[in-house]
Amino acid sequence: MNQSPILLMAPLYGPTQQALESRYTVHRLWEAPDAGALLASLADGCRVVVTTGGKGIDAATMAKLPKLELVACFGVGVDAIDLEYCRKRGIAVTNTPDVLTDEVADLALALLLATVRRIPYGDRFVREGKWLKGGMPLTQSLGGRKVGIVGLGRIGSAIAKRCESFGTTIGWYGPRPKPGVKWQHFGDVVELARWADVLIAACPGGPATHRIVSRAALEALGPDGIFVNIARGSVVDQDAMVELLGNGKLGSAGLDVFDDEPNVPQALIGMENVVLQPHMGSGTHPTRTEMGRLVLENVAAWTEGKPLVTQVS
Known part of the structure; x- marks a missing residue:
């Protein structure tokens, strides 16, 4: 197992989350009794955040992760991610276009x-x-x-x-x-x-x-x-x-x-x-599976030092 810690901001499609957690050391922010303490414990080691289009990640959270290099988004919309902050910090952002x-x-x-x-x-x-x-x-x-x-x-x-x-x-x-x-x-x-x-x-x-x-x-x-x-x-x-x-x-x-x-x-x-409808635009098993595949491929590419698959410009 790759022990590089990954911060997961919100639950993912079940099979995707299972695959992510089987390959990496994943910390679930939403389950942490003290989110601040968890972020502090990850400050020196967390280089990857995985999030969803709805949850995103704000500048204040990323500021607590000074080693952060990649935000991998499960979703095509990245409006909940502070892209300007990512640009300033040189943090890469990926999403899951086309498949949905x-x-x-x-x-x-x-x-x-x-x-x-x-x-x-x-x-x-x-x-x-x-x-x-x-x-x-x-x-x-x-x-x-x-x-x-x-x-x-x-x-x-x-x-x-x-x-x-x-x-x-x-x-x-x-x-x-x-x-x-x-x-x-x-x-x-x-x-x-x-x-x-x-x-x-x-x-x-x-x-x-x-x-x-x-x-x-x-x-x-x-x-x-x-x-x-x-x-x-x-x-x-x-x-x-x-x-x-x-x-x-x-x-x-x-x-x-x-x-x-x-x-x-x-x-x-x-x-x-x-x-x-309850925000079900991409809500089918085949599409969520493909979205998950892209998230996993982007995280793997970063881990292996390869070009990201679907980087947001």
Whole structure:
């Protein structure tokens, strides 16, 4: 066993954590009776931290690990990691891109279809015996709609291709146009929302996208508009979204992410025009296995002095 100590910030997918702990000396921060004492005990030896996209690691914690050289993230989003501090310290950061792209894009489409066709409501309609008393009210259709995507990275592009197969028209927002992209580019999220029937957030989290889907954007989307979020809770003005969904100024929403997970506003839970998921974008066994493989490969590469497999630039 490699005795180089590794600090694990949060639980990982079971097989990944088992593999990590079978190969290295791993210290579980969340189980430590005294986190400060554990960090102090690792200060002279810990060169690797493994964390998750949701947990990340802040500058204050990394400052207590002066020998730290690598933060390996189980997840594609690194907004919870203080990247600026890592740059200043020369700490490498890795993540798990590509392997979860299709899974997250699939869930975005599932949320969109479930919202448009009111699938959760239909399920309850049957289970509660309401069908015996008459037919369910008609729903809307997806075909022919204009879909605006906020963030056209790997996941946003995969969502756009899926939506296009349903006969929709695609527009997108990004800080700058991308060469070779055939879909219409908008330089402003409010402008995109005003054009769109559906707005899908697929951008990274972090300060640059904080509340990028603003109250103004949601109001521009309008009372028949649909908002889908598989990005981060931080990218949308959640309070405004809840208010507008409640007063009919925003039509409906399909949400996989929230501001203060796992705490979801009670108002959302009570709404019939909202479909909710517990941050399950990459939540399948095959995808989590592949994410774990990349984490383990990055840690092994660092240990063996080889180039990192998926280093964040």
